[in-house]
Amino acid sequence: MKTKTGFRLRNVCGENVIVAEGIENIDFSKIISMNESAAYLWQQVEGKSFTIDDLTRLLCEAYEVDEETAKADSQTVFQQWLDAGIAEE
């Protein structure tokens, strides 16, 4: 799995937002913003290949969470990225 090329995380006015730099138009009426933990994961894997296990490991390293919960959350967040069109299998 990887993040789609051209999608970068930017901090705009305190919000972590995904900006599609490859696309000409940036639509501020429809932006994707991430909470702190999702933004952290994205930053770690942006532009690289990764697996659910990688996300799980990253969550366990940074947060006080058990592996099972981390894995479930990783799957959820990856599905959200897929649905939002910012990542691919």
Add this chain to the structure above:
Amino acid sequence: MDNEVKTLHIANALLLPEVIKLLNEGHTVTLPLRGYSMRPFLENGRDKALLRKAEDVKVGDPVLAEIHPGHYVLHRIVDITGEQVTLRGDGNLGTEQCQLSNVKAIAIGFYRKGRETLDSIKDRKWRIYSWWWVRLLPLRRYLLFAFHPHIPRRWKKKS
């Protein structure tokens, strides 16, 4: 972690410099609009502007300008003399002044009334509206009132 759609309100002084940064990188930006100063064509909270970096602006263009540090307006240019630009919002009677260098972006079109199609400033609709609206300036006060009756409510409505 769940998906939700929410509306973020960000102060112009914080958001617009970021928008301008993106415009200077060569992007266009779609920006939701607030305020009444571009009535009757544009309405508060309802419409969006498609912005491009400002280059060779002329009288009649709707532009995004920084008229004081951190204070931005999206108004129509009514005069350019040398470097001095005079702006007047279509819904306003008063004007603002700034330098050409303060004009950061031009609105090349608008998405109005929830539509996905752009009302471009090159199209007849905008040009005909502009021609009439600018010419009717002496009557603007009355026309704005007719479009948007604004009598403050004095008594509480019976429910």
